[in-house]
Structures are given as C-alpha cells and as structure tokens.
Amino acid sequence: MGFNDALIGLALVIFAIAEIAYSATFPSLHGQAYGPSLFPTIIGCGLIACGLVLIFRGLRARSQHARLAQSTQSESIESLDNPVWVQLGQWAHNPASRVNMLLVPVLLVAYILLSDSIGFIPLSVAILTVLLFRLGSSLLSSLLIAIVVTLVLQLLFAKVLLVPLPSGLLLPWLG
Amino acid sequence: MLASAIFGLFVGSIPGLTATMAAALLIPFTFFMDPVPAIAAIVTTVAMAIFAGDIPGALLRIPGTPASAAYCDEAYAMTRKGKVATALGVSLVCAAIGGVFGSAILAMTAPVLAEFAIKFSSYEYFWLACLGLSCAVVVSTGSTLKGLVSLLIGLFISTIGIDITAGHPRFAFGNPEMMGGISFIPAMIGMFAISEVLRFIAAPHKQESIPQQPIKNVFRGLGGIISTYKLNVMRGGVIGAVVGILPGAGSDIAAWIAYAMSKRFSKNRDKFGSGHVEGLVDAGTANNAGLAGAWVPALVFGIPGDSITAIVIGVLYMKGMNPGPTVFMQQPELIHAVFIVFFLANLALLPLGFIAIRLSRTILLVPRHVLIPIILMFCVVGSFAINNTVFGISVMLIMGILAYLMEENGFPVAPTILGIVLGTMLEDNFMSSMIKADGQFTEFFSRPIAAVLGVLVILIWTLPLLRFLLSSIRGEKTRFTN
Numbered sequence: 323m324g325f326n327d328a329l330i331g332l333a334l335v336i337f338a339i340a341e342i343a344y345s346a347t348f349p350s351l352h353g354q355a356y357g358p359s360l361f362p363t364i365i366g367c368g369l370i371a372c373g374l375v376l377i378f379r380g381l382r383a384r385s386q387h388a389r390l391a392q393s394t395q396s397e398s399i400e401s402l403d404n405p406v407w408v409q410l411g412q413w414a415h416n417p418a419s420r421v422n423m424l425l426v427p428v429l430l431v432a433y434i435l436l437s438d439s440i441g442f443i444p445l446s447v448a449i450l451t452v453l454l455f456r457l458g459s460s461l462l463s464s465l466l467i468a469i470v471v472t473l474v475l476q477l478l479f480a481k482v483l484l485v486p487l488p489s490g491l492l493l494p495w496l497g
Numbered sequence: 498m499l500a501s502a503i504f505g506l507f508v509g510s511i512p513g514l515t516a517t518m519a520a521a522l523l524i525p526f527t528f529f530m531d532p533v534p535a536i537a538a539i540v541t542t543v544a545m546a547i548f549a550g551d552i553p554g555a556l557l558r559i560p561g562t563p564a565s566a567a568y569c570d571e572a573y574a575m576t577r578k579g580k581v582a583t584a585l586g587v588s589l590v591c592a593a594i595g596g597v598f599g600s601a602i603l604a605m606t607a608p609v610l611a612e613f614a615i616k617f618s619s620y621e622y623f624w625l626a627c628l629g630l631s632c633a634v635v636v637s638t639g640s641t642l643k644g645l646v647s648l649l650i651g652l653f654i655s656t657i658g659i660d661i662t663a664g665h666p667r668f669a670f671g672n673p674e675m676m677g678g679i680s681f682i683p684a685m686i687g688m689f690a691i692s693e694v695l696r697f698i699a700a701p702h703k704q705e706s707i708p709q710q711p712i713k714n715v716f717r718g719l720g721g722i723i724s725t726y727k728l729n730v731m732r733g734g735v736i737g738a739v740v741g742i743l744p745g746a747g748s749d750i751a752a753w754i755a756y757a758m759s760k761r762f763s764k765n766r767d768k769f770g771s772g773h774v775e776g777l778v779d780a781g782t783a784n785n786a787g788l789a790g791a792w793v794p795a796l797v798f799g800i801p802g803d804s805i806t807a808i809v810i811g812v813l814y815m816k817g818m819n820p821g822p823t824v825f826m827q828q829p830e831l832i833h834a835v836f837i838v839f840f841l842a843n844l845a846l847l848p849l850g851f852i853a854i855r856l857s858r859t860i861l862l863v864p865r866h867v868l869i870p871i872i873l874m875f876c877v878v879g880s881f882a883i884n885n886t887v888f889g890i891s892v893m894l895i896m897g898i899l900a901y902l903m904e905e906n907g908f909p910v911a912p913t914i915l916g917i918v919l920g921t922m923l924e925d926n927f928m929s930s931m932i933k934a935d936g937q938f939t940e941f942f943s944r945p946i947a948a949v950l951g952v953l954v955i956l957i958w959t960l961p962l963l964r965f966l967l968s969s970i971r972g973e974k975t976r977f978t979n
Contacts, residue, residue, distance in 0.1 A: 362653070362668075365649050372645055372646045433887075453870035471874060485881065487878065
C-alpha cells in the first residue's frame with residue numbers, strides 16, 4: 323500500500339506536534355535546563371523537518387506528474403515518488419486477498435483479547451485453520467495441520483520451555 | 498547447534514524468509530538457553546541462512562534472502578547454461594571461506610579495539626552511538642531522508658517508558674506495561690516476521706517449477722575456480738568484513754558492493770550477467786564475511802553492525818550482559834566462545850550446505866501458504882513467551898504493521914531497529930555527560946577521541962549537504978552560461 327510522500331509527511335508533522343506538546347508536560351529536573359522532555363522534543367523537531375521535506379517532495383511529484391501527463395499524454399510515466407495520493411497494493415483489487423489482509427490483524431487482536439478466557443489450544447487451532455483455509459489448503463487438511471502444529475507448539479513451549487500458555491477453557495484437563 | 502543449522506538452512510532456502518527473520522524466530526528459544534549456546538544458535542542459523550539463500554537464487558532466480566539478491570541473476574544464468582552444480586558449489590565454498598575470513602577479522606580486531614575502548618567515557622559513547630546511527634541512515638538502502646525518518650521513529654519508540662534521569666514515565670498513558678518500555682524482542686519479531694507474513698498475504702507467490710537438472714559433483718572443478726579468482730575471494734572477504742563493521746550495513750549491502758567492485762575491476766566485464774562465475778565468488782564471499790564483521794562493533798561497543806546483531810544485543814541484554822569492552826575483561830571466556838562458534842559454524846557450513854544442496858528440490862517444494870500461518874502462530878507464542886503477557890503480542894502486531902507500511906513506501910527498516918536499540922544508550926550517555934559537564938556542550942569535544950568522533954559525525958552529516966549545495970550552485974552556473 324503506497325502513500326504519497328506528502329501524506330506521510332503530513333502524518334509525521336501532526337504526530338510530532340502532538341508528541342512535542344505532550345513532552346512539554348514532563349517535569350524538568352530542578353536547576354537544569356534539560357530533562358526527560360529534551361530527547362522527545364529533539365526527535366519531534368527532526369520529524370517535523372523531515373515531514374515538511376516529504377510534503378514538499380510529494381507535492382512536487384504530483385505537479386510534475388500532472389505536467390508530464392499533459393505534455394506527453396502517455397500513461398506510463400515512471401516516477402520514483404508516488405504521484406497518486408494513495409496507491410493500493412494488488413491485494414486490494416482482489417476481494418479474497420483483501421479479506422486475508424484484514425484477517426491477520428483481526429485474528430491477532432482476537433487472540434490478544436480472548437486468549438485468557440478461551441485459552442491457547444482452542445484459539446490457536448481456530449486461527450491456524452482459518453488462515454490455512456483462506457490461503458488455499460482444503461478444509462480437512464487445514465484442520466489437521468492446525469491441530470498438529472498447535473500440539474507441537476503447546477508441547478514445545480508449555481512443557482519444554484515452561485511458558486505458561488493460557489489454558490482457558492481446557493483448564494480442568496490441563497491442570 | 499545442529500538443530501539451529503538445519504533450521505537456518507531451511508529458512509534461508511525458502512524464498513521470502515530472510516536470515517533476520519530466522520534469527521527473530523529463534524529468540525524465544527535463546528531466551529531459555531545460556532548465553533554461549535544462545536549465541537551459537539544464532540550464529541549458526543544465520544550463517545546457514547545466508548548461504549542457503551543462494552539455492553533458490555540459482556534454481557529459481559528468487560533470492561532466498563536479500564543478501565543473495567546481488568548475484569541471483571548471475572547464478573540463474575549459470576543454471577540455464579547447465580552449470581547449476583558449479584554455481585551452487587562456488588557459492589557454498591565461497592560462503593565458507595568468507596565466513597572463516599570474517600571470523601578471523603573479528604577475532605583479531607575485536608580484542609584490540611576493546612582494549613582501546615575500555616578508556617572510553619560517556620562522551621565517547623555518546624559520539625559512537627551518534628556515529629552508528631548516522632552510518633545507519635547514510636548507508637541504508639533507499640533515500641537518506643526516508644532513512645532519517647525511519648531512524649527518528651526508532652528513537653521515538655526507545656523513549657517510551659520510564660525516563661532514566663528523572664524517572665518520569667513518558668508516552669505510557671498510565672499503562673503499567675508501557676512504562677516498562679517497548680521490549681524489543683516482540684518489536685523485532687513483528688518488524689521482521691509479521692511484516693513478511695503480511696507481505697506474503699498481500700502478494701501470494703505461486704509455487705515455482707524447479708528446473709529438472711541433475712545437481713551432481715558440486716565440488717568438481719572448484720579448486721581451479723577458486724585459485725583463478727583468489728584475489729576476488731580476498732577482496733570479497735575484505736569488503737564484506739568492512740561493510741559489516743559499519744553500523745546499519747549488513748551482508749546484503751556487502752554483497753551488492755562486492756559484486757559491483759568485481760564487475761568494475763574484472764577483465765571480462767562484458768561476461769557479467771551471462772552466467773560468469775567471477776561476481777559470484779566476490780559477492781558470495783562478501784555476504785558471509787559481513788556477518789562476522791557486524792559483530793565487531795556489537796561486541797566491542799554494544800553498537801550493532803546490522804539488524805541481526807541488533808537482535809543479538811537484545812538477547813544479551815535480556816541475559817543481563819551488557820556488550821562492551823568490559824565483557825572482554827570480565828568474561829573473556831565468553832568472547833573466545835563466540836570466536837570459536839564463528840569458526841565452527843562456518844566450517845560446518847561445508848558438509849551441511851552440501852546436504853542442503855542435494856535436498857534443495859524437496860525443500861523448495863514445501864508449500865509456503867502452509868508455512869505462513871504456522872510462522873504467524875509461532876510469532877504469537879514467541880512474543881508471549883518473553884514476558885508471559887499478551888502485551889508482547891500487541892507490540893508485535895503494531896510493529897509488524899508499521900514495518901510493512903514503511904517498506905511498502907520505501908522507508909528502510911534497519912535504521913528503526915538501530916534507533917530502538919541505541920536510543921537508550923544515546924540518551925543515557927548524553928544525559929550523564931551533560932550532568933558531568935554541567936551543561937557545557939563544548940565539553941563533548943574536550944577529550945581527544947571524543948573530539949575526533951564528534952567531528953566525524955558532523956562531517957558525515959555536512960558532507961552530503963555541502964556536495965548538494967555545490968552541485969546546485971554549479972547547476973545554476975551552467976544555466977547562466979547557457
């Protein structure tokens with residue numbers, strides 16, 4: 323997913339201003355001109371400078387692109403900077419891969435929210451099955467691979483490395 | 498070590514899975530090991546992965562890791578000429594030679610530098626951190642401006658959490674886990690593994706068909722090639738090690754530079770690109786030598802030479818060891834162990850790499866659309882394991898999406914990693930220097946080494962600016978005369 327440099331620059335500038343404003347609330351060490359807010363402020367100023375240059379470059383790329391498009395009428399103008407505001411990747415044109423792309427963050431957020439109550443094993447099997455199936459395995463083999471991988475992970479991390487993976491619903495059986 | 502070797506070969510030879518990702522996936526395990534086996538595992542994995550990246554490069558024209566990208570076309574051209582066995586043999590032997598060469602440089606320079614570095618005070622460290630960060634921006638792939646933005650993002654992330662001088666929580670928004678700071682292991686897993694997962698899902702590759710060519714007698718005729726090009730081997734090794742030592746530039750950049758040098762100084766320049774073995778020798782040596790080179794600044798100063806050593810430094814910190822000259826004094830056995838591991842790993846590359854070449858066809862048949870979800874789940878468990886909280890998974894997800902978006906827009910990721918790792922060191926040393934100097938910034942130039950380093954940093958930043966100004970002035974002049 324490509325953005326025009328100007329948009330990225332704008333986002334950086336807004337972020338940096340908010341960051342500096344927030345840093346200004348930090349207490350300073352008494353008797354010293356610098357404190358916890360010094361570094362965030364320097365970083366923020368740097369980001370603002372870079373953001374402004376990016377905005378300039380993005381706008382210039384756009385205007386150059388427009389001029390070239392007018393003069394040559396050709397559609398294939400190679401430009402290093404992205405002349406369009408937002409250029410969606412290939413995945414956005416295909417509904418199946420669009421769903422897949424959203425699926426990864428959605429599944430991970432689901433895991434983050436639910437792992438304590440539902441537990442690692444059921445969630446892992448579910449996440450793996452869904453993803454494997456969406457990426458082109460058959461339903462049965464997805465389920466089988468998911469179960470095997472989950473058990474291996476459970477064995478490896480919970481039994482060998484002693485990571486307390488959440489038991490959740492299976493607590494009575496896993497102890 | 499054997500297990501991590503096999504793991505490394507496997508990950509490296511699968512296109513799209515990089516050596517850095519292999520290291521990131523390994524961290525959860527190293528977390529539960531002693532320092533030496535942990536380092537051994539990472540070194541072996543990465544050395545294997547960098548070589549194994551050549552295999553799909555030669556067979557499919559898809560580099561398995563970015564470090565193989567420089568000469569992937571060359572190797573594939575050799576395959577088309579029916580010389581696949583020679584191509585893989587050369588890259589295997591050169592990888593081993595390069596690795597040993599780099600290890601030798603590491604073993605020779607690191608202790609000397611450490612003796613020198615023991616006298617460093619917070620001023621020198623502040624400038625060193627600056628130097629490392631500046632190099633990371635200047636040598637990073639893509640535009641310098643975007644490299645700088647990437648660095649600033651990394652530095653910002655490093656400021657999250659309790660501040661060191663005043664103990665004030667910054668950007669934590671009252672969240673106790675944020676106050677502890679962004680632990681960088683989940684951050685690395687996110688930036689290197691999750692972003693790859695996303696990239697695969699965004700553009701699924703078809704499984705490629707593999708050329709049906711027998712790969713036999715991998716080692717035949719190699720003696721002749723190596724002795725014809727022994728100068729190239731040396732040059733590749735030196736370039737690799739030097740580029741590796743520069744912070745922010747790793748094996749991939751070493752391979753590109755070595756390949757370009759090889760082409761420029763070659764007698765048969767026109768043969769390059771048509772399946773000529775010379776560039777393969779140079780670049781194949783350079784990328785493995787770069788791996789060891791990157792450890793020099795990491796061990797001596799605690800400044801990572803590339804993203805892999807950034808991970809290593811993270812692992813060492815977790816184990817309560819602060820890489821730096823004191824480690825050389827207090828735990829010399831650890832440093833020696835690292836050297837030995839490097840030599841062993843690169844020697845073990847020969848037999849193991851040979852087996853990997855023989856098995857390459859089977860490895861390449863592993864369907865990636867099955868691997869990707871498994872890797873994802875692995876990352877989830879790995880990020881969880883560091884602190885046993887889901888906070889790690891959130892960090893991983895956010896950093897993964899950030900890294901994906903950054904790379905899609907031409908922002909290099911390596912400076913961010915260095916920013917996260919070095920940010921604390923930079924601020925720490927700056928603050929303690931300032932307190933020592935009573936707010937006088939000139940004190941930063943009062944010690945000779947500090948002054949030299951400081952001037953170097955300033956030069957790195959002003960030279961490109963000056964050149965830019967000069968060329969634009971010259972441009973104005975020519976426009977006037979025309």
